[in-house]
Amino acid sequence: xxxxxxxxxxxxxxxxxxxxxxxxxxxxxxxxxxxxxxxxxxxxxxxxxxxxxxxxxxxxxxxxxxxxxxxxxxxxxxxxxxxxxxxxxxxxxxxxxxxxxxxxxxxxxxxxxxxxxxxxxxxxxxxxxxx
Numbered sequence: 001x002x003x004x005x006x007x008x009x010x011x012x013x014x015x016x017x018x019x020x021x022x023x024x025x026x027x028x029x030x031x032x033x034x035x036x037x038x039x040x041x042x043x044x045x046x047x048x049x050x051x052x053x054x055x056x057x058x059x060x061x062x063x064x065x066x067x068x069x070x071x072x073x074x075x076x077x078x079x080x081x082x083x084x085x086x087x088x089x090x091x092x093x094x095x096x097x098x099x100x101x102x103x104x105x106x107x108x109x110x111x112x113x114x115x116x117x118x119x120x121x122x123x124x125x126x127x128x129x130x131x
């Protein structure tokens with residue numbers, strides 16, 4: 001039906017039904033209703049002990065992702081920022097926005113992120129120890 005050489009792009013809107021569970025504030029996009037998001041995804045019973053919170057930060061972005069222990073279910077993005085720097089205050093903001101105190105998942109991440117969460121002074125990636 002199209003003439004040869006015509007380019008056509010079609011964008012899907014699969015994320016439209018999930019947009020209501022996410023919000024943006026302070027240069028951070030985050031999930032504000034995790035229980036209902038999991039219910040929408042088809043997970044009938046939610047047990048926080050079966051999920052892990054993975055936090056990863058780099059020079060370009062800060063991400064918080066929910067991982068299932070059995071590795072059968074897909075990962076769920078909870079927070080993303082491409083503007084905020086790696087700091088204790090930023091990680092505190094992420095944990096507040098995703099309401100970590102309600103779920104208390106186990107947190108996993110690299111040594112730099114764990115050090116920041118424990119309140120240790122940020123050092124160089126090569127030598128994270130302050131000594």
